[in-house]
Amino acid sequence: MTTGISLVRENTMSMQPPRALWVSFPLGRPLGKPDDAGFQHKVIDAALNLLTKPSGPVLADYPEDAPLVALSDAPACPVSFSKPAKDSESWKAALLAELQTLTPWYDLGRRRRAGRSLVGVSGFSMAENIGKLADLLDNETLPVAELNWFKCAIEDAKVFYIEALTAQPGHYNQDQIETLFWQETTLGTVLLKFNDMFLAHTELSYMARIIAPRKVLT
Numbered sequence: 001m002t003t004g005i006s007l008v009r010e011n012t013m014s015m016q017p018p019r020a021l022w023v024s025f026p027l028g029r030p031l032g033k034p035d036d037a038g039f040q041h042k043v044i045d046a047a048l049n050l051l052t053k054p055s056g057p058v059l060a061d062y063p064e065d066a067p068l069v070a071l072s073d074a075p076a077c078p079v080s081f082s083k084p085a086k087d088s089e090s091w092k093a094a095l096l097a098e099l100q101t102l103t104p105w106y107d108l109g110r111r112r113r114a115g116r117s118l119v120g121v122s123g124f125s126m127a128e129n130i131g132k133l134a135d136l137l138d139n140e141t142l143p144v145a146e147l148n149w150f151k152c153a154i155e156d157a158k159v160f161y162i163e164a165l166t167a168q169p170g171h172y173n174q175d176q177i178e179t180l181f182w183q184e185t186t187l188g189t190v191l192l193k194f195n196d197m198f199l200a201h202t203e204l205s206y207m208a209r210i211i212a213p214r215k216v217l218t
Contacts, residue, residue, distance in 0.1 A: 020057070020058065021062055043062060096134070109167030133194075154191060161181055165180065165181070195208045
């Protein structure tokens with residue numbers, strides 16, 4: 001199943017997998033809106049029905065858009081963010097303070113999900129990852145010898161923030177959450193700075209592609 005903008009569809013066309021269902025949903029949401037079981041089952045049925053095709057490759061377009069969550073219906077963000085005063089505060093101090101603010105909400109969300117969380121791919125605690133990322137930025141260095149850790153650490157950090165910001169019951173507007181993350185949080189600012197640093201590195205510029213979505217950078 002492929003999801004998201006047209007470039008993903010073009011990639012699928014070039015790869016020619018045996019069966020592929022293209023959906024117009026945001027990246028990261030291949031089944032549409034969370035907790036909408038009826039709609040999700042329809043998408044899964046459409047994907048499984050491709051197995052009845054006598055031969056491939058097959059690339060089919062799912063005919064419906066995912067149900068939208070109106071901004072007026074989305075729960076309010078539980079946290080107010082303030083960007084660090086960089087002249088007087090280290091990135092490490094600012095990030096750890098933000099982490100402390102978000103941790104109770106992350107814990108609440110995890111309890112609501114019966115202990116489930118997507119955080120943990122890096123194998124380190126959130127405080128360890130955040131502290132190490134901040135040290136790198138405070139020293140204006142890149143993790144040249146630890147690229148795999150860096151990729152896992154920033155994915156853990158993003159997921160931690162999203163799970164914290166969506167801890168309250170209700171359906172969330174994805175664009176609202178993404179805008180909040182990239183424009184209002186200290187972590188969003190830090191990741192964009194890493195994006196610029198990698199872009200300026202001749203041999204590691206490709207790493208910038210894993211940090212921020214294209215629409216955030218335009």
